Amino acid sequence: MSETTFMGVERAKIDWKPTIDYTSCDFCMECVNFCPHKVFEVRETEVIKLIIRNPNNCVVFCRACSKICGPDALSFPDKNATTQRIKEIRKEESNA
Amino acid sequence: MLENHAILPCNGLDKNAGVISREIAIKLCENANNKIICPVYYRVAEGKYNKIAGEHSLLVIDGCQTRCASKLAAEKNLKVSRRVTISEEAKSHNIELKSNLRLLENENTLIEIILNGLNSPEDKVALSSDETTVFNKFDYETYQHGKFLFRVPANPEIYFNENDCWAYVIGTRARIGVTDFVQQNLSDILYFTPPEIGTEIDQFGEAGEIESSKSVFELVSPVSGKVISINEALIGKPELLNENPYELGWVAEIELTNFEDDKELLIGFDKYFEIMKKKVEDINV
DSSP states (O other): OOOSEETTEEGGGSOOOOEEOTTTOOOOOHHHHHOTTOOEEEOTTSSSOEEEOOGGGSOTTOOHHHHSOTTOOEEOOOHHHHHHHHHHHHHHHHHO | OOOSEEEEEOOOTTSHHHHHHHHHHHHHHHSSSOEEOOHHHHTTOHHHHHHHHHHSEEEEEESSTTOHHHHHHHHTTOOOSEEEEHHHHHHHTTOOOOSOSSOOHHHHHHHHHHHHHHHSOOOOOOOOOGGGGGGGOOOEEEEEETTEEEEEEOOTTEEEOTTSEEEEEETTEEEEEEOHHHHHHHOSEEEEEOOOTTOEEOTTOEEEEEEESSOEEEEEOSSOEEEEEEOTHHHHOTTHHHHOTTTTTOOEEEEESOHHHHGGGOBOHHHHHHHHHHHHHHHTO
């Protein structure tokens, strides 16, 4: 399902995933139903009913789940910083 | 002043943004020839509201990102000509919305701002200049998966990012858009939010939004630069993106600011074609 690399960089090295603000999240699960990449996991019997289960399945630079989140409880890292980090990793790896 | 519109507001009575939507809809109908479509009554009085929607341009007022009013419009096959989302407007004007269901100072300030925006003439969109017609030559390779056909332009001047967006670069300008992979995935595209003309966009920054009844897609700009024009045709006919996301459904033109650096994180046809084929197989579009 998930890509193993993004722009030639191992996906696991790129910090790009949603962060759930549990003070706002009302566990409506719209994001779970929306995301085809199985990034989220529902835990029906727990107090915290939603977690990020597969962060590396999240498509780098995609923020679509945050756009459909009614309570605005999902946030993502800064795109610019992520781009710079990808460039750095590529440089480090080409110099290695 | 906003005239001759059908107004479909979120009517969320248990949410602050819903109450604001309702108030804006009422005010828009007080002194102008606009008609409210009640989302609740619409469920049982379809004929009445279909007629109103058919005779007017449609303004949808969503309270929050759940976009219930937009979803209702999609469900009823209504063509949206304008849309406002209260939570986004609040954010962009640094107004904090709380959970009160009565309109207080913050809510009234926001209502005033939104009404002023809606009642001002719409910003004129810069048209593409004649010279940009050079972007119209696309040489396609195709990939068929089941009943779906994916065309990908193979021109050397066209670059891609792994977010399924393309940039056709000529000189210091680029035309950008989404690939067939995006439009096939989204299915019927119902709404297009263009990037603002004059905005400086970073590479991988947001260059508009495309919405279908199924999903929302943020166009991830392959290049950095200033938005100099947008495809005006998409505002009235977002379905052009389904028809042809290249010649007809391009999204914007960018005056490039740092293309030599941007190129480091872009790919050409060969690589994108392989990545796209793998995605199609994985997702089983």
